[in-house]
Amino acid sequence: MLILNKTAGVFSKPSKRNMYEFLRSFNFHPGKLFLHKLVLGIETSCDDTAAAVVDETGNVLGEAIHSQTEVHLKTGGIIPPVAQQLHRENIQRIVQEALSASKVSPSELSAIATTIKPGLALSLGVGLSFSLQLVDQLKKPFIPIHHMEAHALTIRLTNKVEFPFLVLLISGGHCLLALVRGVSDFLLLGKSLDIAPGDMLDKMIMQKEKEEGIEKGQILSSAADIAAAVQHTVACHIAKRTHRAILFCKQRDLLCQSNAVLVVSGGVASNLYIRKALEIVTNATQCTLLCPPPRLCTDNGIMIAWNGVERLRAGLGILHSTEGIRYEPKCPLGADISKEVGEAAIKVPQLKMKI
Structure with a gap:
Protein backbone atom coordinates (compact mmCIF):
# COMPACT_ATOMS: atom_id res chain seq x y z
CA MET A 1 0.00 0.00 0.00
CA LEU A 2 1.22 3.49 -0.78
CA ILE A 3 2.56 5.80 1.88
CA LEU A 4 1.07 9.30 2.05
CA ASN A 5 3.37 12.26 1.67
CA LYS A 6 3.32 14.86 4.45
CA THR A 7 1.03 17.07 2.36
CA ALA A 8 -2.49 15.76 2.95
CA GLY A 9 -4.08 14.22 -0.09
CA VAL A 10 -0.93 13.96 -2.24
CA PHE A 11 0.47 10.54 -3.08
CA SER A 12 3.85 9.21 -4.06
CA LYS A 13 4.14 7.33 -7.35
CA PRO A 14 2.18 4.04 -7.32
CA SER A 15 4.20 0.88 -6.78
CA LYS A 16 3.34 -1.67 -9.47
CA ARG A 17 4.62 -4.92 -7.97
CA ASN A 18 1.81 -5.71 -5.52
CA MET A 19 -0.86 -4.60 -7.97
CA TYR A 20 0.69 -6.78 -10.69
CA GLU A 21 0.44 -9.82 -8.41
CA PHE A 22 -3.14 -8.87 -7.55
CA LEU A 23 -4.16 -8.69 -11.21
CA ARG A 24 -2.46 -12.00 -11.98
CA SER A 25 -4.81 -13.69 -9.52
CA PHE A 26 -7.69 -13.32 -11.98
CA ASN A 27 -7.83 -16.29 -14.32
CA PHE A 28 -11.27 -15.93 -15.89
CA HIS A 29 -11.68 -17.79 -19.15
CA PRO A 30 -13.38 -16.03 -22.08
CA GLY A 31 -17.02 -16.97 -22.38
CA LYS A 32 -19.42 -14.32 -21.15
CA LEU A 33 -19.52 -11.29 -23.42
CA PHE A 34 -20.39 -8.04 -21.66
CA LEU A 35 -22.45 -5.82 -23.94
CA HIS A 36 -22.69 -2.95 -21.46
CA LYS A 37 -20.11 -0.68 -19.89
CA LEU A 38 -18.88 -1.88 -16.50
CA VAL A 39 -17.80 0.26 -13.56
CA LEU A 40 -15.93 -0.86 -10.44
CA GLY A 41 -16.85 1.26 -7.41
CA ILE A 42 -14.61 1.51 -4.34
CA GLU A 43 -15.75 3.05 -1.03
CA THR A 44 -13.53 3.79 2.01
CA SER A 45 -14.77 7.17 3.24
CA CYS A 46 -15.30 6.12 6.86
CA ASP A 47 -15.32 2.66 8.47
CA ASP A 48 -16.65 0.38 5.72
CA THR A 49 -14.41 -1.10 3.05
CA ALA A 50 -16.69 -1.79 0.09
CA ALA A 51 -16.53 -2.53 -3.62
CA ALA A 52 -19.01 -3.42 -6.36
CA VAL A 53 -19.30 -3.88 -10.10
CA VAL A 54 -22.35 -2.35 -11.79
CA ASP A 55 -23.19 -2.20 -15.49
CA GLU A 56 -24.68 0.80 -17.27
CA THR A 57 -28.21 -0.63 -17.10
CA GLY A 58 -28.04 -0.77 -13.29
CA ASN A 59 -27.40 -4.48 -12.88
CA VAL A 60 -25.26 -5.21 -9.82
CA LEU A 61 -22.91 -7.95 -11.00
CA GLY A 62 -20.94 -8.37 -7.80
CA GLU A 63 -20.31 -6.70 -4.45
CA ALA A 64 -18.38 -7.15 -1.23
CA ILE A 65 -18.09 -5.23 2.02
CA HIS A 66 -16.10 -5.39 5.24
CA SER A 67 -17.56 -3.58 8.24
CA GLN A 68 -15.33 -2.30 11.04
CA THR A 69 -18.26 -1.72 13.41
CA GLU A 70 -17.35 -4.49 15.86
CA VAL A 71 -13.82 -3.12 16.30
CA HIS A 72 -14.92 0.49 16.79
CA LEU A 73 -17.64 -0.46 19.27
CA LYS A 74 -14.93 -1.73 21.59
CA THR A 75 -13.11 1.62 21.50
CA GLY A 76 -16.27 3.72 21.87
CA GLY A 77 -15.96 5.37 18.47
CA ILE A 78 -14.02 5.47 15.23
CA ILE A 79 -10.29 6.07 15.68
CA PRO A 80 -9.00 7.24 12.26
CA PRO A 81 -5.59 5.46 12.33
CA VAL A 82 -7.33 2.20 13.30
CA ALA A 83 -9.86 2.63 10.50
CA GLN A 84 -7.02 3.32 8.07
CA GLN A 85 -5.16 0.15 9.04
CA LEU A 86 -8.29 -1.99 8.72
CA HIS A 87 -8.96 -0.54 5.26
CA ARG A 88 -5.38 -1.38 4.25
CA GLU A 89 -5.76 -4.95 5.50
CA ASN A 90 -9.03 -5.57 3.67
CA ILE A 91 -9.26 -3.47 0.52
CA GLN A 92 -7.48 -5.87 -1.84
CA ARG A 93 -9.58 -8.81 -0.63
CA ILE A 94 -12.84 -6.86 -0.90
CA VAL A 95 -12.12 -5.66 -4.45
CA GLN A 96 -11.08 -9.18 -5.42
CA GLU A 97 -14.30 -10.63 -3.97
CA ALA A 98 -16.46 -8.09 -5.82
CA LEU A 99 -14.72 -8.79 -9.13
CA SER A 100 -14.83 -12.56 -8.61
CA ALA A 101 -18.55 -12.47 -7.77
CA SER A 102 -19.23 -10.44 -10.91
CA LYS A 103 -17.21 -12.82 -13.12
CA VAL A 104 -15.61 -9.69 -14.55
CA SER A 105 -11.89 -9.56 -15.20
CA PRO A 106 -10.21 -6.21 -14.41
CA SER A 107 -9.37 -5.72 -18.09
CA GLU A 108 -13.10 -5.76 -18.95
CA LEU A 109 -13.87 -2.75 -16.77
CA SER A 110 -14.84 0.49 -18.52
CA ALA A 111 -13.81 2.71 -15.59
CA ILE A 112 -12.96 2.74 -11.89
CA ALA A 113 -14.96 5.03 -9.58
CA THR A 114 -13.75 5.82 -6.06
CA THR A 115 -14.92 8.00 -3.19
CA ILE A 116 -12.42 10.82 -2.75
CA LYS A 117 -14.59 13.30 -0.78
CA PRO A 118 -15.77 14.01 1.89
CA GLY A 119 -14.81 11.66 4.72
CA LEU A 120 -12.01 10.69 7.09
CA ALA A 121 -8.70 11.71 5.51
CA LEU A 122 -6.84 8.53 6.43
CA SER A 123 -9.67 6.31 5.20
CA LEU A 124 -10.11 8.18 1.92
CA GLY A 125 -6.37 7.92 1.34
CA VAL A 126 -6.41 4.11 1.39
CA GLY A 127 -9.14 3.85 -1.23
CA LEU A 128 -7.59 6.47 -3.47
CA SER A 129 -4.07 5.03 -3.34
CA PHE A 130 -5.32 1.53 -4.17
CA SER A 131 -7.44 2.89 -7.02
CA LEU A 132 -4.53 4.88 -8.46
CA GLN A 133 -2.44 1.73 -8.61
CA LEU A 134 -5.27 -0.16 -10.30
CA VAL A 135 -5.88 2.63 -12.82
CA ASP A 136 -2.16 2.89 -13.53
CA GLN A 137 -1.87 -0.84 -14.25
CA LEU A 138 -5.08 -1.21 -16.28
CA LYS A 139 -4.91 2.14 -18.12
CA LYS A 140 -8.59 2.71 -17.39
CA PRO A 141 -10.43 6.03 -16.87
CA PHE A 142 -10.78 7.18 -13.26
CA ILE A 143 -13.99 8.73 -11.90
CA PRO A 144 -13.66 10.63 -8.58
CA ILE A 145 -16.86 10.36 -6.53
CA HIS A 146 -18.45 12.72 -4.00
CA HIS A 147 -19.79 10.48 -1.23
CA MET A 148 -22.97 12.49 -0.61
CA GLU A 149 -23.76 12.80 -4.33
CA ALA A 150 -23.56 9.01 -4.53
CA HIS A 151 -26.05 8.64 -1.66
CA ALA A 152 -28.40 11.11 -3.37
CA LEU A 153 -28.35 9.35 -6.74
CA THR A 154 -28.71 5.78 -5.45
CA ILE A 155 -32.50 6.02 -5.81
CA ARG A 156 -32.08 6.20 -9.61
CA LEU A 157 -30.61 2.69 -9.48
CA THR A 158 -33.72 1.23 -7.86
CA ASN A 159 -36.48 3.55 -9.12
CA PRO A 292 -33.59 3.12 -1.30
CA PRO A 293 -33.55 -0.36 0.29
CA PRO A 294 -31.93 -0.26 3.77
CA ARG A 295 -28.76 -2.01 2.57
CA LEU A 296 -28.23 0.80 0.04
CA CYS A 297 -28.90 3.55 2.60
CA THR A 298 -25.70 2.81 4.50
CA ASP A 299 -22.24 3.11 2.93
CA ASN A 300 -21.65 0.58 0.16
CA GLY A 301 -19.72 0.03 -3.05
CA ILE A 302 -22.84 -0.21 -5.20
CA MET A 303 -23.72 3.47 -4.83
CA ILE A 304 -20.17 4.46 -5.81
CA ALA A 305 -20.18 2.23 -8.88
CA TRP A 306 -23.65 3.52 -9.85
CA ASN A 307 -22.53 7.13 -9.48
CA GLY A 308 -19.64 6.21 -11.76
CA VAL A 309 -22.12 4.80 -14.28
CA GLU A 310 -24.20 7.99 -14.12
CA ARG A 311 -21.12 10.12 -14.75
CA LEU A 312 -19.86 7.82 -17.50
CA ARG A 313 -23.19 8.07 -19.34
CA ALA A 314 -23.29 11.86 -18.90
CA GLY A 315 -19.63 12.30 -19.80
CA LEU A 316 -18.91 14.15 -16.54
CA GLY A 317 -15.77 14.00 -14.41
CA ILE A 318 -14.06 11.17 -16.31
CA LEU A 319 -10.30 11.45 -15.88
CA HIS A 320 -7.78 9.90 -18.26
CA SER A 321 -4.91 11.30 -16.21
CA THR A 322 -4.73 11.06 -12.42
CA GLU A 323 -1.87 13.50 -12.01
CA GLY A 324 -2.54 15.83 -9.10
CA ILE A 325 -5.65 13.95 -7.92
CA ARG A 326 -6.17 14.19 -4.18
CA TYR A 327 -8.77 13.39 -1.57
CA GLU A 328 -10.83 16.11 0.16
CA PRO A 329 -11.88 15.32 3.77
CA LYS A 330 -14.22 18.32 3.77
CA CYS A 331 -16.21 19.14 0.68
CA PRO A 332 -19.62 20.85 0.39
CA LEU A 333 -22.46 19.38 -1.62
CA GLY A 334 -23.30 21.62 -4.58
Whole structure:
Protein backbone atom coordinates (compact mmCIF):
# COMPACT_ATOMS: atom_id res chain seq x y z
CA MET A 1 0.00 0.00 0.00
CA LEU A 2 1.22 3.49 -0.78
CA ILE A 3 2.56 5.80 1.88
CA LEU A 4 1.07 9.30 2.05
CA ASN A 5 3.37 12.26 1.67
CA LYS A 6 3.32 14.86 4.45
CA THR A 7 1.03 17.07 2.36
CA ALA A 8 -2.49 15.76 2.95
CA GLY A 9 -4.08 14.22 -0.09
CA VAL A 10 -0.93 13.96 -2.24
CA PHE A 11 0.47 10.54 -3.08
CA SER A 12 3.85 9.21 -4.06
CA LYS A 13 4.14 7.33 -7.35
CA PRO A 14 2.18 4.04 -7.32
CA SER A 15 4.20 0.88 -6.78
CA LYS A 16 3.34 -1.67 -9.47
CA ARG A 17 4.62 -4.92 -7.97
CA ASN A 18 1.81 -5.71 -5.52
CA MET A 19 -0.86 -4.60 -7.97
CA TYR A 20 0.69 -6.78 -10.69
CA GLU A 21 0.44 -9.82 -8.41
CA PHE A 22 -3.14 -8.87 -7.55
CA LEU A 23 -4.16 -8.69 -11.21
CA ARG A 24 -2.46 -12.00 -11.98
CA SER A 25 -4.81 -13.69 -9.52
CA PHE A 26 -7.69 -13.32 -11.98
CA ASN A 27 -7.83 -16.29 -14.32
CA PHE A 28 -11.27 -15.93 -15.89
CA HIS A 29 -11.68 -17.79 -19.15
CA PRO A 30 -13.38 -16.03 -22.08
CA GLY A 31 -17.02 -16.97 -22.38
CA LYS A 32 -19.42 -14.32 -21.15
CA LEU A 33 -19.52 -11.29 -23.42
CA PHE A 34 -20.39 -8.04 -21.66
CA LEU A 35 -22.45 -5.82 -23.94
CA HIS A 36 -22.69 -2.95 -21.46
CA LYS A 37 -20.11 -0.68 -19.89
CA LEU A 38 -18.88 -1.88 -16.50
CA VAL A 39 -17.80 0.26 -13.56
CA LEU A 40 -15.93 -0.86 -10.44
CA GLY A 41 -16.85 1.26 -7.41
CA ILE A 42 -14.61 1.51 -4.34
CA GLU A 43 -15.75 3.05 -1.03
CA THR A 44 -13.53 3.79 2.01
CA SER A 45 -14.77 7.17 3.24
CA CYS A 46 -15.30 6.12 6.86
CA ASP A 47 -15.32 2.66 8.47
CA ASP A 48 -16.65 0.38 5.72
CA THR A 49 -14.41 -1.10 3.05
CA ALA A 50 -16.69 -1.79 0.09
CA ALA A 51 -16.53 -2.53 -3.62
CA ALA A 52 -19.01 -3.42 -6.36
CA VAL A 53 -19.30 -3.88 -10.10
CA VAL A 54 -22.35 -2.35 -11.79
CA ASP A 55 -23.19 -2.20 -15.49
CA GLU A 56 -24.68 0.80 -17.27
CA THR A 57 -28.21 -0.63 -17.10
CA GLY A 58 -28.04 -0.77 -13.29
CA ASN A 59 -27.40 -4.48 -12.88
CA VAL A 60 -25.26 -5.21 -9.82
CA LEU A 61 -22.91 -7.95 -11.00
CA GLY A 62 -20.94 -8.37 -7.80
CA GLU A 63 -20.31 -6.70 -4.45
CA ALA A 64 -18.38 -7.15 -1.23
CA ILE A 65 -18.09 -5.23 2.02
CA HIS A 66 -16.10 -5.39 5.24
CA SER A 67 -17.56 -3.58 8.24
CA GLN A 68 -15.33 -2.30 11.04
CA THR A 69 -18.26 -1.72 13.41
CA GLU A 70 -17.35 -4.49 15.86
CA VAL A 71 -13.82 -3.12 16.30
CA HIS A 72 -14.92 0.49 16.79
CA LEU A 73 -17.64 -0.46 19.27
CA LYS A 74 -14.93 -1.73 21.59
CA THR A 75 -13.11 1.62 21.50
CA GLY A 76 -16.27 3.72 21.87
CA GLY A 77 -15.96 5.37 18.47
CA ILE A 78 -14.02 5.47 15.23
CA ILE A 79 -10.29 6.07 15.68
CA PRO A 80 -9.00 7.24 12.26
CA PRO A 81 -5.59 5.46 12.33
CA VAL A 82 -7.33 2.20 13.30
CA ALA A 83 -9.86 2.63 10.50
CA GLN A 84 -7.02 3.32 8.07
CA GLN A 85 -5.16 0.15 9.04
CA LEU A 86 -8.29 -1.99 8.72
CA HIS A 87 -8.96 -0.54 5.26
CA ARG A 88 -5.38 -1.38 4.25
CA GLU A 89 -5.76 -4.95 5.50
CA ASN A 90 -9.03 -5.57 3.67
CA ILE A 91 -9.26 -3.47 0.52
CA GLN A 92 -7.48 -5.87 -1.84
CA ARG A 93 -9.58 -8.81 -0.63
CA ILE A 94 -12.84 -6.86 -0.90
CA VAL A 95 -12.12 -5.66 -4.45
CA GLN A 96 -11.08 -9.18 -5.42
CA GLU A 97 -14.30 -10.63 -3.97
CA ALA A 98 -16.46 -8.09 -5.82
CA LEU A 99 -14.72 -8.79 -9.13
CA SER A 100 -14.83 -12.56 -8.61
CA ALA A 101 -18.55 -12.47 -7.77
CA SER A 102 -19.23 -10.44 -10.91
CA LYS A 103 -17.21 -12.82 -13.12
CA VAL A 104 -15.61 -9.69 -14.55
CA SER A 105 -11.89 -9.56 -15.20
CA PRO A 106 -10.21 -6.21 -14.41
CA SER A 107 -9.37 -5.72 -18.09
CA GLU A 108 -13.10 -5.76 -18.95
CA LEU A 109 -13.87 -2.75 -16.77
CA SER A 110 -14.84 0.49 -18.52
CA ALA A 111 -13.81 2.71 -15.59
CA ILE A 112 -12.96 2.74 -11.89
CA ALA A 113 -14.96 5.03 -9.58
CA THR A 114 -13.75 5.82 -6.06
CA THR A 115 -14.92 8.00 -3.19
CA ILE A 116 -12.42 10.82 -2.75
CA LYS A 117 -14.59 13.30 -0.78
CA PRO A 118 -15.77 14.01 1.89
CA GLY A 119 -14.81 11.66 4.72
CA LEU A 120 -12.01 10.69 7.09
CA ALA A 121 -8.70 11.71 5.51
CA LEU A 122 -6.84 8.53 6.43
CA SER A 123 -9.67 6.31 5.20
CA LEU A 124 -10.11 8.18 1.92
CA GLY A 125 -6.37 7.92 1.34
CA VAL A 126 -6.41 4.11 1.39
CA GLY A 127 -9.14 3.85 -1.23
CA LEU A 128 -7.59 6.47 -3.47
CA SER A 129 -4.07 5.03 -3.34
CA PHE A 130 -5.32 1.53 -4.17
CA SER A 131 -7.44 2.89 -7.02
CA LEU A 132 -4.53 4.88 -8.46
CA GLN A 133 -2.44 1.73 -8.61
CA LEU A 134 -5.27 -0.16 -10.30
CA VAL A 135 -5.88 2.63 -12.82
CA ASP A 136 -2.16 2.89 -13.53
CA GLN A 137 -1.87 -0.84 -14.25
CA LEU A 138 -5.08 -1.21 -16.28
CA LYS A 139 -4.91 2.14 -18.12
CA LYS A 140 -8.59 2.71 -17.39
CA PRO A 141 -10.43 6.03 -16.87
CA PHE A 142 -10.78 7.18 -13.26
CA ILE A 143 -13.99 8.73 -11.90
CA PRO A 144 -13.66 10.63 -8.58
CA ILE A 145 -16.86 10.36 -6.53
CA HIS A 146 -18.45 12.72 -4.00
CA HIS A 147 -19.79 10.48 -1.23
CA MET A 148 -22.97 12.49 -0.61
CA GLU A 149 -23.76 12.80 -4.33
CA ALA A 150 -23.56 9.01 -4.53
CA HIS A 151 -26.05 8.64 -1.66
CA ALA A 152 -28.40 11.11 -3.37
CA LEU A 153 -28.35 9.35 -6.74
CA THR A 154 -28.71 5.78 -5.45
CA ILE A 155 -32.50 6.02 -5.81
CA ARG A 156 -32.08 6.20 -9.61
CA LEU A 157 -30.61 2.69 -9.48
CA THR A 158 -33.72 1.23 -7.86
CA ASN A 159 -36.48 3.55 -9.12
CA LYS A 160 -37.21 5.52 -12.25
CA VAL A 161 -36.68 9.03 -10.90
CA GLU A 162 -36.19 12.00 -13.18
CA PHE A 163 -34.48 15.29 -12.34
CA PRO A 164 -35.17 17.48 -10.46
CA PHE A 165 -35.98 15.92 -7.09
CA LEU A 166 -35.47 16.80 -3.44
CA VAL A 167 -33.16 14.68 -1.30
CA LEU A 168 -32.84 14.42 2.47
CA LEU A 169 -29.61 12.74 3.55
CA ILE A 170 -29.61 11.72 7.21
CA SER A 171 -26.96 9.58 8.87
CA GLY A 172 -24.63 9.40 11.82
CA GLY A 173 -22.35 11.99 10.25
CA HIS A 174 -24.56 14.02 7.93
CA CYS A 175 -27.94 15.74 7.86
CA LEU A 176 -28.75 17.88 4.83
CA LEU A 177 -31.44 18.83 2.33
CA ALA A 178 -30.59 19.41 -1.32
CA LEU A 179 -32.25 19.82 -4.68
CA VAL A 180 -30.85 17.43 -7.27
CA ARG A 181 -31.06 18.99 -10.74
CA GLY A 182 -28.62 16.69 -12.53
CA VAL A 183 -25.87 14.11 -12.10
CA SER A 184 -23.49 16.78 -10.80
CA ASP A 185 -25.90 19.68 -10.29
CA PHE A 186 -26.94 20.14 -6.64
CA LEU A 187 -28.38 23.05 -4.66
CA LEU A 188 -27.84 22.80 -0.90
CA LEU A 189 -30.99 24.02 0.86
CA GLY A 190 -29.94 23.39 4.44
CA LYS A 191 -27.78 21.28 6.73
CA SER A 192 -27.29 20.59 10.43
CA LEU A 193 -25.71 23.57 12.18
CA ASP A 194 -23.83 21.51 14.77
CA ILE A 195 -24.03 17.71 14.71
CA ALA A 196 -25.97 15.06 12.80
CA PRO A 197 -28.89 13.06 14.35
CA GLY A 198 -26.87 9.89 14.92
CA ASP A 199 -23.97 11.80 16.44
CA MET A 200 -26.35 13.70 18.72
CA LEU A 201 -27.84 10.46 20.02
CA ASP A 202 -24.40 8.97 20.73
CA LYS A 203 -23.26 12.02 22.70
CA MET A 204 -26.47 12.23 24.70
CA ILE A 205 -26.40 8.55 25.66
CA MET A 206 -22.75 8.73 26.74
CA GLN A 207 -23.60 11.69 28.98
CA LYS A 208 -26.55 9.86 30.56
CA GLU A 209 -24.38 6.78 31.14
CA LYS A 210 -21.92 8.94 33.08
CA GLU A 211 -24.72 10.46 35.15
CA GLU A 212 -26.11 7.04 36.12
CA GLY A 213 -22.72 5.37 36.52
CA ILE A 214 -23.57 2.77 33.91
CA GLU A 215 -21.03 0.00 33.43
CA LYS A 216 -20.51 -2.20 30.39
CA GLY A 217 -23.50 -4.48 29.80
CA GLN A 218 -25.94 -2.38 31.83
CA ILE A 219 -28.93 -0.48 30.42
CA LEU A 220 -30.00 3.06 31.27
CA SER A 221 -33.04 3.18 33.54
CA SER A 222 -34.49 5.89 31.31
CA ALA A 223 -33.56 4.21 28.01
CA ALA A 224 -37.13 3.70 26.77
CA ASP A 225 -38.22 7.24 27.65
CA ILE A 226 -35.13 8.77 26.05
CA ALA A 227 -35.56 6.72 22.89
CA ALA A 228 -39.21 7.70 22.47
CA ALA A 229 -38.68 11.39 23.26
CA VAL A 230 -35.60 11.82 21.09
CA GLN A 231 -37.09 9.91 18.18
CA HIS A 232 -40.27 12.00 18.18
CA THR A 233 -38.43 15.31 18.58
CA VAL A 234 -35.92 14.55 15.82
CA ALA A 235 -38.63 13.24 13.48
CA CYS A 236 -40.81 16.35 13.94
CA HIS A 237 -37.86 18.72 13.52
CA ILE A 238 -36.64 17.03 10.34
CA ALA A 239 -40.19 16.86 8.98
CA LYS A 240 -40.74 20.60 9.53
CA ARG A 241 -37.47 21.56 7.85
CA THR A 242 -38.25 19.26 4.93
CA HIS A 243 -41.74 20.77 4.64
CA ARG A 244 -40.18 24.23 4.41
CA ALA A 245 -37.72 23.06 1.74
CA ILE A 246 -40.56 21.65 -0.36
CA LEU A 247 -42.55 24.89 -0.10
CA PHE A 248 -39.47 26.94 -0.99
CA CYS A 249 -38.70 24.84 -4.07
CA LYS A 250 -42.29 25.00 -5.29
CA GLN A 251 -42.46 28.75 -4.65
CA ARG A 252 -39.34 29.23 -6.82
CA ASP A 253 -40.53 26.72 -9.45
CA LEU A 254 -37.58 24.46 -8.69
CA LEU A 255 -39.92 21.48 -8.24
CA CYS A 256 -43.16 20.43 -9.92
CA GLN A 257 -46.27 21.67 -8.13
CA SER A 258 -47.61 18.11 -7.98
CA ASN A 259 -46.00 14.67 -8.04
CA ALA A 260 -42.61 16.02 -6.96
CA VAL A 261 -40.28 13.42 -5.45
CA LEU A 262 -38.62 13.49 -2.02
CA VAL A 263 -35.82 10.96 -1.66
CA VAL A 264 -34.62 10.02 1.82
CA SER A 265 -31.29 8.21 2.11
CA GLY A 266 -28.47 7.60 4.59
CA GLY A 267 -28.34 5.22 7.56
CA VAL A 268 -31.02 7.05 9.57
CA ALA A 269 -33.39 6.78 6.58
CA SER A 270 -34.06 3.21 7.70
CA ASN A 271 -35.88 4.57 10.77
CA LEU A 272 -39.58 3.89 10.11
CA TYR A 273 -40.76 6.49 12.64
CA ILE A 274 -38.95 9.27 10.77
CA ARG A 275 -40.26 7.91 7.48
CA LYS A 276 -43.84 8.10 8.77
CA ALA A 277 -43.30 11.72 9.84
CA LEU A 278 -42.03 12.52 6.36
CA GLU A 279 -44.99 10.71 4.78
CA ILE A 280 -47.30 13.12 6.60
CA VAL A 281 -45.39 15.99 4.96
CA THR A 282 -45.34 14.48 1.46
CA ASN A 283 -49.06 13.68 1.63
CA ALA A 284 -49.78 17.29 2.60
CA THR A 285 -47.63 18.68 -0.22
CA GLN A 286 -48.63 16.28 -3.02
CA CYS A 287 -45.18 14.71 -3.17
CA THR A 288 -43.98 11.14 -3.43
CA LEU A 289 -41.64 9.75 -0.76
CA LEU A 290 -39.01 7.29 -1.97
CA CYS A 291 -36.26 5.51 -0.02
CA PRO A 292 -33.59 3.12 -1.30
CA PRO A 293 -33.55 -0.36 0.29
CA PRO A 294 -31.93 -0.26 3.77
CA ARG A 295 -28.76 -2.01 2.57
CA LEU A 296 -28.23 0.80 0.04
CA CYS A 297 -28.90 3.55 2.60
CA THR A 298 -25.70 2.81 4.50
CA ASP A 299 -22.24 3.11 2.93
CA ASN A 300 -21.65 0.58 0.16
CA GLY A 301 -19.72 0.03 -3.05
CA ILE A 302 -22.84 -0.21 -5.20
CA MET A 303 -23.72 3.47 -4.83
CA ILE A 304 -20.17 4.46 -5.81
CA ALA A 305 -20.18 2.23 -8.88
CA TRP A 306 -23.65 3.52 -9.85
CA ASN A 307 -22.53 7.13 -9.48
CA GLY A 308 -19.64 6.21 -11.76
CA VAL A 309 -22.12 4.80 -14.28
CA GLU A 310 -24.20 7.99 -14.12
CA ARG A 311 -21.12 10.12 -14.75
CA LEU A 312 -19.86 7.82 -17.50
CA ARG A 313 -23.19 8.07 -19.34
CA ALA A 314 -23.29 11.86 -18.90
CA GLY A 315 -19.63 12.30 -19.80
CA LEU A 316 -18.91 14.15 -16.54
CA GLY A 317 -15.77 14.00 -14.41
CA ILE A 318 -14.06 11.17 -16.31
CA LEU A 319 -10.30 11.45 -15.88
CA HIS A 320 -7.78 9.90 -18.26
CA SER A 321 -4.91 11.30 -16.21
CA THR A 322 -4.73 11.06 -12.42
CA GLU A 323 -1.87 13.50 -12.01
CA GLY A 324 -2.54 15.83 -9.10
CA ILE A 325 -5.65 13.95 -7.92
CA ARG A 326 -6.17 14.19 -4.18
CA TYR A 327 -8.77 13.39 -1.57
CA GLU A 328 -10.83 16.11 0.16
CA PRO A 329 -11.88 15.32 3.77
CA LYS A 330 -14.22 18.32 3.77
CA CYS A 331 -16.21 19.14 0.68
CA PRO A 332 -19.62 20.85 0.39
CA LEU A 333 -22.46 19.38 -1.62
CA GLY A 334 -23.30 21.62 -4.58
CA ALA A 335 -24.04 25.35 -4.44
CA ASP A 336 -25.15 26.52 -1.00
CA ILE A 337 -28.39 28.54 -1.17
CA SER A 338 -29.41 27.89 2.45
CA LYS A 339 -29.13 31.61 3.25
CA GLU A 340 -31.63 32.33 0.48
CA VAL A 341 -33.99 29.72 1.95
CA GLY A 342 -33.76 31.36 5.37
CA GLU A 343 -34.33 34.85 3.97
CA ALA A 344 -37.49 33.65 2.23
CA ALA A 345 -39.02 33.37 5.73
CA ILE A 346 -41.59 30.81 4.61
CA LYS A 347 -44.30 30.09 7.16
CA VAL A 348 -44.76 26.34 7.48
CA PRO A 349 -48.35 25.20 8.18
CA GLN A 350 -48.62 23.11 11.33
CA LEU A 351 -49.29 19.45 10.65
CA LYS A 352 -50.62 16.91 13.14
CA MET A 353 -47.83 14.42 13.70
CA LYS A 354 -49.89 11.38 14.64
CA ILE A 355 -47.26 8.70 14.14
